[in-house]
Amino acid sequence: MEQAEIQEKIFAYSTKMKGKKKLKEKDIIKAIMAETEEDKATVKTALSEMINVGKLRYSYGGGASSVDIPSEEYL
Numbered sequence: 001m002e003q004a005e006i007q008e009k010i011f012a013y014s015t016k017m018k019g020k021k022k023l024k025e026k027d028i029i030k031a032i033m034a035e036t037e038e039d040k041a042t043v044k045t046a047l048s049e050m051i052n053v054g055k056l057r058y059s060y061g062g063g064a065s066s067v068d069i070p071s072e073e074y075l
Contacts, residue, residue, distance in 0.1 A: 003049065006036060010028060011055065013028060018069055023068065025065075028067060029044055054070065056069060056070070057070045
């Protein structure tokens with residue numbers, strides 16, 4: 001599976017979970033691994049690329065880090 005396809009699935013999963021639960025990096029990786037049967041390194045690389053370009057971002061609050069979709073004012 002191509003990186004772009006994996007990234008689309010990551011973004012769709014993040015969108016679906018937005019407002020329901022603060023997602024940790026491992027939550028996203030586990031969900032996408034189960035859905036696509038890709039290995040951990042491949043999914044993690046796709047997730048890292050999305051964070052690097054600003055499609056997703058790390059946030060920190062309450063003693064825990066999470067991954068979320070940046071708001072419009074962040075962009």
